[in-house]
Amino acid sequence: MSKASVKSPPSIPSKSVSIVSQGKGGEDDDEFKTNPDFIYGGPFITVEKPSPLLGTSTPINMQLQGTFKKSFAYYSLVERLPIILTKVIDYCSRESGSIRSSCGASDGDLRSFINYVSKLKNDLITNKKYELLQVDTPEAKKWNEWIEGSPNQYYFTNIWVFTECYVYRRLREGCELYKTLATFDPFQEQKSEAFNSTLEPMCVVADKLMTMLPESDKDKRKADFVTLMKICLWANKCDLSLSVGDQVKLQDNEHTTGIMDPFQMITDLKDKLLVDDTGKAADQIITKAENMAKTIEGASVTAVTPVASKAATAEGGEEPEPPKIPCPAKMTIPQAVMFDIVCDNAGYELFADLCLAHFLVSQKIVQKVRFHVKKIPWFVSDVTPKDFQYVIDQCRSARYDKKVPQAPKPDAAEGEAPPEPLVVSADNLHRLGDQWTQYVADGIFIVMSDDFWTSPHVYKDMKKYDYNLYRKLQYAVAIMFKGDLNYRKLLGERNCSSVLGFEAALQGFIPAPILAVRTVKAELICGLPKGKADQISKIDPDWMRKGDYGVIHFCPKAEPLKVADRPCLDYGDKCRGTICPTHNDL
Template sequence: MLLSNIWCMRLFCRSFAYLTIKDRLPQILTKAIDSLHRHKNEFFEKYGEEGMEAEKKAISLLSKLRNELQTDKPVTPLVEKYIDTDIWNQYLEYQQSLISESDGKARWFYSPWLFVECYMYRRIHDAIIQSPPIDYFDVFKESKGQNFFESQESAVILCTHLQQLKSRVGHLSREQLRSEFFRLLQISLWGNKCDLSLSGGETSAQKSNLINSLDDLKPFILVNDMERLWSLLCKEEEKASAVRVAIVLDNSGFELVTDLILADFLLSSKLATEVHFYGKIIPWFVSDTTIHDFNWLIKQVKRSDHKWMSRCGGDWKNYVKMGRWVYVDHMFWTLPHEFSAMSQVAPDLYAELQKAHLILFKGDLNYRKLTGDRKWEFTVPFHQALNGFHPAPLCSIRTLKAEIQVGLQPGQGEQLAAADPSWLTMGKYGIFQSDGLL
């Protein structure tokens, strides 16, 4: 049963959504402003007074945005012309049409959570592109880089494991291959804990050996469709000469390392012949992956002093060069629409996803958009919550960081809530939840 659209924050003043808008988003905006401040000398060295004025303008626009948010001002149309500006403003008009308040204006605390959270990040980009010549600047770049470097010891362990695994992959039995596949899937899942939007931009590094933690973490996997993923890929491998796996990325930094390690294994084990990565076209939700982040991370891994990590970077660069790894960005990923609208709003992207034999959706934001960010009953089937979105067999790989979860057993959600009231929002629990897999 569908209870309601999630969330009109004024009606849920104790909800995670409300606290996100009230506390976490202003904190993220403050850090974005601080990032511009810290780079003012760089802007001056590159562009002189023009760079200084651009920095001041961007800061002014972000400060204005923070004030609008904190004082619950009306949500205003985007100003600067960009490829998605008209679509965004049309969506804003749609939201306005749903408002029953006297002035008929969408406001920060009177609007659906997914909409206003996406809107804030799009307004950040609006502020930057209104401020040439620094209109290229990523206010989250430092945070993303810090996450990677602070997690480097853990990344080295994973790269070493991968290279050792690849050296013997041709001699593994089918059962051993299955076990390694499950291991790397779980590493990719728990890599999703490293989310800078959840931490408000504070450091969210992985500093422990994730491989050694997998057995302890297994009880926290609430929905586990790994066996279905394995069966699907085995069948596709047998019947098709080319098998494409699509990974809709979430966070850069350590999580991206775990995703690339999984993707490398898919090729090395011949479970897939090509992997297409889908990322954001602009900086998004602090740590989401852009093409710059994707290329930068591969370059950093290749430059590593550690031989196995460097070997990984060299392999990954070659996969891109050979076209076995393809990075694709599209404006749809940074629109406020749920994924069930993709076939109408972005039919080209939907058609591209239909070419995949399997789509892996990483992270919490993708899950919210898959399910329409609605407050579903916990037992509602995942297929129902997708609301007709099914370009290909798909699976959500996510640690829970928002008040939404479907496809649980009767009573499971209530038992979790009784034992741990914050079970939905702290990234402690994870899922492999599939649709269209036998």
């Protein structure tokens, strides 16, 4: 009688292996068991195949990945991402008529796109190997190099940030493959609804901001700076990726006045702010900005050429030459005092970022603010250049008017007139929108959308993959990184100890002083007091997944801006001079 033979299982999941069990979200590993072919006279023997999944949370100092079944990374790949893709499919089916009319897409193109997204979703939930991008662009070729160079090319067993970014990049490719869908944003409807649902808090913030803009004394300026940073923090709760596209309510309950008040949120959520470096950040950013302004002013005085001076003063002479911009590769002094914001979500969160930027410019703390946004639709609600303009335009044209009667005071005298009703309107929102439009036109607000922000790389590797962007960040007096994805990339997608200091967690990424403003929506965090994480976990084991808590970290250190060891990317090896044409991002 011949012996039954059993095939050796693969060391990585084969294409036939399903990660997600029917209706169980991968709760068990039955799919990693198999029976050998029946041999006459022999028994059916269940043979265990090695599962790539482990029934643990992410170990300390390991990178986040779907391998760990008790991690948020695993839950996101099993539940959140498939639901987001399903909603894209449903939206395209439900609104096919309006999509066709707005984009000029044919029925065939839309059906092909839906099929593309359906296959992408199936590949994800069954842990297929990554496919290479099909579009022929330099950026897509880089992606293919990164995929092929990755030591693990499967959805669940590669690091979480790579897989998430890959899925959104593939979703974009589904549009790029059809010319009629080249401008299609499958998340635009959700972002528009989110903006409209937060008009009231935007009006409240706009009214308050108008009192912060006139130049003020040192103490008030610092206090307002701190307040606006906290407005930016809690605005980060409005994340459509975390809610898988469902609209997010900014406050669970309106304040007793009947108004949704973001400033009241700062007080109400005071105990939920686990790290608060706002005071330190305000002091050091203002001081560095003042010193940088003096340095720039001194450098510009010595840089005036005699020819330019004579041209400016000669009677009937020509207009003075426009200022020349030093070669970015050789520049050691920035051209202006700039504050950078690496944006997260559109809608109310972007509005809050714009308010902070307006304050910094109005108080003459900085001269320009650069907004770093995503070039393509990303993580449902991330800001694109189109979203940036949309928010400003909507602020200019918004309609909102609400009157809320106020209850009489408990100690009011008999016959005393009731308090005047609270009035919330969009009047100041219109004024802000008009001013922001002018700031964009004047180059005071600068929108940048480098490819690196939609790459799968963590920020400690930015020099390796985009040295030019790293150098541009060095011109900033400080950089504010918004939201959870940026936080994960700042920390290298590594589950570090919760008590590790913020500077150490950055792993050498210090192009400029860094401000990290984030509500906690993933299982990694740093800078907490000893025992704090355990204390909160006893109250709510899922606290790191909900966005209920927040941190505002500040690292004041920065790598000195020196002459680069390579030519700037704008001109490559041809650049050998000291003067470049004017750059619109400097």
